[in-house]
Amino acid sequence: VAARALRLIRADLGRTAAALAGLAAEHRDTPMAGRTLALHAVPTTFGLKAAGWRSLVVDADARLAALLDGRLPVSLGGAAGTLSGYLAFAEADGTATDPAAYAGELADAFAAETGLARPVLPWHTLRTPIADLAAALAFTAGALGKIAVDVLVLARTEIAEVAEPAPAGRGASSAMPHKRNPVLAVLVRSAALQVPALAGALTQCLVAEDERSAGGWHAEWALLRECLRLAGGAAFTAVELTEGLAVDPTRMRANLELTGSQVVTERLVAVLTPALGRARARALLTDASRTADTAGTGLRAVLAALPALDGVLSPAELDSLLLPAEYTGAAGSL
DSSP states (O other): OHHHHHHHHHHHHHHHHHHHHHHHHHTTTOEEEEEETTEEEEEEEHHHHHHHHHHHHHHHHHHHHHHHTTOSBOOOOOSSSSOHHHHHHHHHTTOOSSHHHHHHHHHHHHHHHHTOBOOSSOOSSOOHHHHHHHHHHHHHHHHHHHHHHHHHHHTSTTTOSEEOOOOTTTTBOSSOTTOBOOHHHHHHHHHHHHHHHHHHHHHGGGSOOSSSOSSHHHHHHHHHHHHHHHHHHHHHHHHHHHHTOEEOHHHHHHHHTTTTTGGGHHHHHHHHHHHHOHHHHHHHHHHHHHHHHHHTOOHHHHHHTOGGGTTTSOHHHHHHHTOGGGOOTTTTTO
16 A cells, blocks of 8 residues: 555655756746745755755655665564464465465565565564655655745735736635635645654654564554655645646746845845954944935945945946845855
C-alpha cells in the first residue's frame, strides 16, 4: 500500500516541480520585496522564490524515490523473526535442505510477489523502514506546506501579489459574499501541520520490545495511513495550486516601493563605507530611514539634504542606487 501511494505522490510532485520551474523561468527577473521576520528586508525576485519552492519539492521527491529503491522491504520473519515455521514445513516435504539458502529464496520470492525489497533481516521489532517512511512523508508535507504558507501570505488582501486558481464557487464564504478564500493553500498547509506530529509518533515504533511488540506495532497502523493520506492529498492539491497560480508583477513592484527605497539601505551602506566608514554609514542610513518615516517623505529627499553626503554621491548616483529593482543580487542567476 505504501509503495503504491508513494508512486502516486511522486507523480504529483513531478507535476508540481514542472509548474514551479515554469514560474521560476517566467519570473526570473520579476522584482518583489524579500521579507524577513514579516517585514520588508531587501529586494528579491519571484523567480527565486519559485525556484526555492521547486528545490524543496525535488528534494522531497528524491527522498521518496530512495524509499522505493530498496528501502521498503517486505516483512517476513515468522512468529518471532526466525522463519522457523516456514523451514519446518519446507523440511517436512523435502524442499528445504539448506535453511539459509531457503530463507533467502523465500524472501526473494515474497519480495518479487509484492514488488518490495528483500529485507536484510526480519524486522518485526527493527522498525527502521517505518521510521524512514514517516520521516520522508513529513518532509514531503513540509515542503508543500512551505509553498502553501507563502501563498497564504502573498494572497492577503493588503499584499495581493499572487492568487489561487478559483473556478466559480471555489473558496466562497458562507457569510461574506465578497470573499474568495485560498482553500487550496489552506488544505496543503493543514496537512503539513499534521503529518510531522504523526510521523513523530511513528518514530516511537523504534522502541519495540522483544521480537514482536505488544501495542507499539499496532499503534503504527492508523498513524501510517493518516500520513499517507494527508501527504498524498497535499501533493494532489499542490498540483492545481501551482499550475494555476496567478502572479501579479505590478502589485509586487508597487509593494516593493512602499518603504520609499528603504529596502536598498544595505546597498547604500556598502557604497558609503569606503568614504564614511561602516559604522558611520550605517548610523546615517538608520537615522535617515527614521526621518523619512516620521516626515512621510521618501528616503531620497532625506539623503539629498544631508551635508555628510555632499561630494560623496551625485544626484544621479543616488537615484541609481535607490532603485529597488536594480538590487536583487544574484537572484536571477540562482
